[in-house]
Amino acid sequence: MRPAFLWPPRHAPGFPTGCPDAGDVLGRVAEECGRGHVVTMAVVTSALRATVEDSGDHDAGLRRVRDSLALVADGTRTGRWMASYYGKDLVLTCPGAAGPPRLRFGQAVRHGWAWKRVRLDGDVGQRRESLLSACYEVSMAARLRRDRPDLREARSAPVIDRARHALSPVQAASLLAGVLVRPLGGAGGAGGAAPGEDPRLPGVPSADGWAGAVAARTPADHYAVTDVHDIEWGTMRRIDGGRLTDGNAQQLLPLAEPWCAGRLDTPAVLSTAYRLRLARETDLAEHLRALSDAVRPNGRLYATLGDGLSGLVPDEATLRTAVSLANRRTVGRMHSGAGMAPMTSMDVTAVRERAHFSLHVTKTLKGAAVPQAETHVFGQSLDAEATTYAMDFLTGLARAGEGQPGHHHLLHARRWRDWWLEHLPLSAHRAFSCLC
Known part of the structure; x- marks a missing residue:
């Protein structure tokens, strides 16, 4: 079995050269620091969605975020601090009970940060798990401070404890649904990624x-991109309102409600939420691996997005079959959509x-029992049923107004207005133009 944690550390996929993977670094810290040792940890997180919207392109926004985090690490008086990376976060660790690092931020990306001292006990696996779960807590505190710059306190424990008084149960559940450094945890029995695979997602090719x-693309290839629909709150069936899939935050809402009401203490909530x-x-890792495996050997999908993949596939049938298979494997738990476009001779x-436009089309159809809710190919027009579902979705967002959940989908529709008009029947053009 391949080890899940390696040293020297692997590169953090998608980050600039020289940025090590946070999981490998935390694994090494757990090995070097024995029982009773204290490690000081700081996490810097980023406003990814806002940066993506500002950039007008997901890949460009993600690059800006990751470049900015690398610059934060470079510009910080680190001393004994070691920098490592995952997702949209920078993790800084220092042996001993240190104070917080002196961080310097640029203006290009909005960040938030928090810190914590972590006492390590038990064997190596237990110490790894302590560091990984602490990173989950500190990252949440950093997210809260990013969105609420009035919070002066930077230590994660009081920041998180304050969240239950400052947030609604829905907001608290969303906060608790943070991304983990390693989806499979720190247990020694978990198999690791092979060379060329994402350290966080064994079996899935790395974004690198x-x-x-x-x-190496050819004009015969098709560009494919996938994304889990409604990973935070799950998807409801459009026909009857029943639940199609679970969501990360939706699963945590029964925990957030008594926490916000003062009936559960914060350490117990964090422990349960982490599990x-x-x-x-782990479900997500399984789902993405199923997608990746199903397009092989003639296609390849890479872990370029947090809960989605990008790659090249030979044809529509390959991608459609892969998405359908992966969705059946995690039925009721999570469900992906995929967009694709022929490579032809375009850049x-x-x-x-x-x-990405075609992926966006699947998001307007999520929960609908139409084939294009799973996979849409650029250039394929929507039929009457799919058009009705898409227009209902966009109309609902327009009525809800700015600042409401999902409003970014309406912004995307407006950005891609001309393409929408190319894919909708003429009978829907007037109604769409009133929205966008």
């Missing part, structure tokens, strides 16, 4: 291999945007 695949998050992140940036 995507550039080479793009360089629930491990189970859900990759233009094709990527077309594929």
Whole structure:
């Protein structure tokens, strides 16, 4: 069995050169620091969605965030601090009971940060788990401070404890649904990723291999991009309102409600929430691996997005079959949509945007029992049933107004207005134009 934690550390996929994977670094810290030792940890997180919207392109926004985090680490007087990375976060660790690092931030990306001293006990596996769960807590506190800059306190415990007084149960559940450094946890029995795979997602090709695949593309290829629909709150069936899939935050709402009401203490909530998050992140790893495996050997999907993949596939049938298979494997738990666009002779940036538009189409159809809710190919028009579902979805967002959940989908529809008009029947053009 391949080890899940390696030293020297692997590169954090998608980050600039020289950025080590946070899981491997925390694993090494657990090995070097014995029982009774204290490790000081700080986490810097980023406003990814806002940066993506500002950039007008998901890949460009993600690059800005990760470049910014690398600059934060470079510009910080680190001393004994070691920097490592995952997702949209920077993790800084220092042996001993240190004070917080002196962080310097640029203006390009909005960040938040928090810190904590972690006491390590038990064997190596237990010490790893302590560091990984602490990172979950500190990252949540950093997210809260990012969104509430009036919070002066930076230690994670009081920040998180204050959250139950400052947030509604729905907001608290969303906060608890944070991404983990390692979905499979720190147990020694978990198999690790092979060379070329994402350290967080064994079996799924790393984003670092995507550039080479793009360089070797042919006009016969199709650009594909996938994303889990409604990973936070789950998807409801459009026909009857019943639940189609669970959501990360939806699963945590029964925990957040008594916490916000003062009936559960914060340490107990964090412990339970972390276990629930491990189970859900394991589901996600299984789902993404099923997608990745199903397009092989003629296609390849890479872990370029937090809960989605990008890659090249030979044809529509390959992608449609892969998405259907993966969705059946995690039925009731999570459900992906996929967009694709023929590569033809266009440049990759233009094709990527077309594929992302098609992925966006699946999001307007999520929960509907139509084939294009799973996979949409750029250039394929929506039929009458799919058009009705898409228009109902966008109309609902317009009525809800700015600032409501899902409003970014309406912003995307407006950005891609001309493409929507190309894919909708003429009978829907007037209604769509009134919305967008």
